[in-house]
Amino acid sequence: MNKQTKENILTNFEFYLDEKDLSANEFADLSGVPANYLSLMRAGKYTVPAGGGKEVEIGEKYFLKIADTIGFAVKKAYWKTIITPQMKQILATLEDAKEFGYTNIIIGETGCGKTWISDLFVAQDPRASFKVTVGSTDTINDLLDKICEVLKLPLNHSKSKKITSIIKALKTKRENGLKPALILDEAEYMKQATLCNTKELHDHLNKHCALVLIGTDQLEAKLDKLRKKNRDGVPQFYRRIKFGIRRLINIDTSFKDFLTELDVQDKDLVKFLQQNCENYGELHDVLVPAMREADRLQEPLTLNLVRRALNIATV
Structure with missing residues (x-):
């Protein structure tokens, strides 16, 4: 990476901090770039002390981390963001949820851009928008750990204490003038126990923080099946979010x-x-x-x- 590319990244980095009203320390947490490296880069210094009076170049990977976080294309971008009907629906749902603290479920086909678009949404307000991806083997504890990690909360607590900490952290953001949003992507992988705990999050965060589950029609089918079987907590959760389900229109495969x-x-x-x-x-x-x-x-x-x-x- 040449010096001009590094300078272009850092110029756009400064614009990003100003636009998002972020401190360098907040950006360090977001990007994974050490705060002292950011300080040196902003001063136009691209080396760090290595002991014995020597200096070594700051690794290219740190410039790439900055570029990735701010959405700056270092190489030619071949894929463009196209405003699809699904994109309009997803963004409208997320923006409403964020503004008013709603709980919503977004149901869409595989490959319609749900993950891509929700990533773009989170990047617009990194101080208050958070996203985790549900894994196929995740237990409720695994998912709570993921949420705690993006919120920078301690992991060494019981499940109930983690839930309490998550609720408190998100409510505090609203009290401080932010509009927090928590997005759970690939939510079709959520197990019954996890869905029950999501009900608890909804009950405490409603009107304080957006809570949005994103998944395929498998998520809706799972909720419906568990509701009809009267599984613990699911009918109550379904009742709360029944009219918050947003089904995306089908993909136009003429492209x-x-x-x-x-x-x-x-x-x-x-x-x-x-x-x-x-x-x-x-x-x-x-x-x-x-x-x-x-x-x-x-x-x-x-x-x-x-x-x-x-x-x-x-x-």
């Missing part, structure tokens, strides 16, 4: 807006993408490596190039 914005002109390639890609995620997985290869070879983006780049056999 018209994407193909226009990305300037995909080869008619055979357009036809291939429309016949073989079921969602935006799959479209991304085909086009991005192919566009990189097209740049490397200085060739137009065609179906033949895509087949070569992805090693797809001709049928």
Whole structure:
């Protein structure tokens, strides 16, 4: 990484701190870049003492961490943010929830951009917006640990104390003039016990903090199944969020807006993408490596190039 790129990153970093009203120490927590490194970088110094009177260069990885946190593209960005109907729905739901402290559930197809869009939303207000991803093997304790980690809370407590700490931390942010939001992504993996504890979070955070679960229709089916079986806590939770469920419209697999914005002109390639890609995620997985290869070879983006780049056999 050359000096000019580093300076460009740091210029945009300063704009980011000002726009988000963040201190350097807060940014250090967000990015994982040591605060003393940030101080040196901002002073135009790109080395650190290494003992014995020697200096070593601050690692490139720290500049990349800054760039990633502020959304600055160091390399050419091949994928563009397209304003899809799903994006409008997700952002409207998240913004309302954040403004008024609602609990919502967003249900959408795999690959419609739920994770991508919620990441963009969180990045707009990193002081008050938090997101964790639910794992397929996560217990309630695992999930509480993840929430505590993003909120910078101690982990060495019982489950009930962790829940109390989470509620207190988020309420305090609202009291301090912020509009907190907690997003649980891939919530279809939540187990019954976890859903019950989510009810407790809702009961205490309602109108104080947005609580948004994002998942596929598997989440809604799970809630409905557990509700009908009268499993502990689920009917009560479902009653509270029944009218807070937001179902996203289906993906338009003509991908018209994407193909226009990305300037995909080869008619055979357009036809291939429309016949073989079921969602935006799959479209991304085909086009991005192919566009990189097209740049490397200085060739137009065609179906033949895509087949070569992805090693797809001709049928």
